[in-house]
Amino acid sequence: MSPADSRGARGQGAAAVLDPESAEWVQMLTGTGSRREVALVRLHEMLVRIALGEVRRRGPQLRIAGPELDDLAYQAAGDALIAITGKIGQFRGESLFTTWAYKFVILNVSAKIGRHFWRNPTVPLAAEEWDRLPDRFGFDPAREAEWRDLLAALQRVVNEQLTPRQRRVFVAIVLNDVPLDTLVIELASNRNAIYKTLFDARRKLRAALVTNGYLPDELSRR
Amino acid sequence: MDGWSELDNLLRTDPRDVGCAEALEMLHVYAELSAAGGPVEQRYPGIAAHLRACGPCGQDFEGLLAAVRRGSK
Numbered sequence: 001m002s003p004a005d006s007r008g009a010r011g012q013g014a015a016a017v018l019d020p021e022s023a024e025w026v027q028m029l030t031g032t033g034s035r036r037e038v039a040l041v042r043l044h045e046m047l048v049r050i051a052l053g054e055v056r057r058r059g060p061q062l063r064i065a066g067p068e069l070d071d072l073a074y075q076a077a078g079d080a081l082i083a084i085t086g087k088i089g090q091f092r093g094e095s096l097f098t099t100w101a102y103k104f105v106i107l108n109v110s111a112k113i114g115r116h117f118w119r120n121p122t123v124p125l126a127a128e129e130w131d132r133l134p135d136r137f138g139f140d141p142a143r144e145a146e147w148r149d150l151l152a153a154l155q156r157v158v159n160e161q162l163t164p165r166q167r168r169v170f171v172a173i174v175l176n177d178v179p180l181d182t183l184v185i186e187l188a189s190n191r192n193a194i195y196k197t198l199f200d201a202r203r204k205l206r207a208a209l210v211t212n213g214y215l216p217d218e219l220s221r222r
Numbered sequence: 223m224d225g226w227s228e229l230d231n232l233l234r235t236d237p238r239d240v241g242c243a244e245a246l247e248m249l250h251v252y253a254e255l256s257a258a259g260g261p262v263e264q265r266y267p268g269i270a271a272h273l274r275a276c277g278p279c280g281q282d283f284e285g286l287l288a289a290v291r292r293g294s295k
Contacts, residue, residue: 001237001239005266005267005269050289054289057288058281094250095253098293099250099254099293102289102290103249103282106282106285106289107246107282110281110285137229138224139224147225150229174232180277181278191246191278192242192243195279199235202233203235206234206235215230
């Protein structure tokens with residue numbers, strides 16, 4: 001993977017001059033007394049509203065609903081409030097303060113959903129559901145002999161060329177449909193590390209399947 | 223799209239992909255510029271490549287974008 005793209009839309013990497021609304025948020029939240037208390041209540045209300053909107057947006061894809069989903073949103077908003085007040089010194093004004101704050105609550109909702117699936121797995125995390133792949137990829141039953149050959153080759157490469165870690169991550173996410181954020185908790189890792197492991201596994205698998213003529217090379221796709 | 227293309231898309235990687243940590247670090251900037259109709263893909267090609275490939279970060283981006291749009295109304 002490559003290094004980061006160039007920085008900020010507003011700040012260009014250095015601390016930017018804050019817009020008036022963001023400056024007011026920072027001033028109130030880093031202050032003391034009743035003004036800070038008022039700002040904390042207002043910020044919490046805003047975070048709860050964003051969290052509820054986010055869990056409802058994701059709701060149809062989740063097996064969580066009703067009070068449990070609302071509870072998850074309130075927890076995410078509470079955790080986000082703590083994180084925001086603790087990291088407010090890192091706000092550089094590259095976006096509006098509210099956009100920066102929204103990010104915390106959205107990421108907290110993701111983490112809470114990942115934790116929910118870790119506590120309530122629908123498939124054993126260590127299972128290997130190779131039989132799911134034909135449906136997942138939408139292979140045509142009329143060409144079963146061809147895709148069975150392809151999937152046998154894929155399974156062979158997974159078993160013979162991936163490292164144990166790559167194999168575990170690939171099997172969990174691709175075969176068993178375990179959410180990446182759930183695997184992060186299961187393996188006591190972080191999203192970036194799991195994604196990088198999966199990225200390397202994908203690249204290795206594709207290269208092997210191209211070499212053996214199962215998938216087209218880069219040039220033939222253009 | 224047939225099964226071969228689906229599998230190919232899953233396995234295909236983009237060398238510009240910056241990974242989750244870098245994409246999330248800049249997600250608020252990317253989402254705000256995107257909500258304003260700015261040229262995010264040109265300005266941040268590595269983040270755009272990542273958000274296309276990473277389901278969880280793509281979800282977070284969609285959620286943040288929706289929040290920014292709701293907040294601006």
